[in-house]
Amino acid sequence: MSAGVELLTVPEVMDRLxxxxxxVYDLIRTRQLASLTLGRARRIPAHALADLIHTRLDQEAA
Incomplete structure (x- = not known):
């Protein structure tokens, strides 16, 4: 992972979506949204959120 990766908290993802x-946890559990755990904290890479949105948009367009 590069140093420039933005990590979002669950509340930040909640707010954005x-x-x-x-x-949010259902998306993580079903592996639709990638995440990682740092200690007890769950973090979502911003690019994973963008990937989810693009995937959903592609599915809706099909």
């Missing part, structure tokens, strides 16, 4: 905490 306007979804609930459980919805």
């Amino acid at each position: 306007k979804i609930s905490r459980s919805a």
Whole structure:
């Protein structure tokens, strides 16, 4: 991982997607949204969030 990777918290992802905490964890659990654990903290790379959005947009367009 490069030094310039932005890591988001679950509340930040909640705010950006306007979804609930459980919805974010459901995306993580179903491996639709990549994440990592640092100690007890869950972090989501910003590029993983962008990938999720692009994938969903592609699915909707098909």
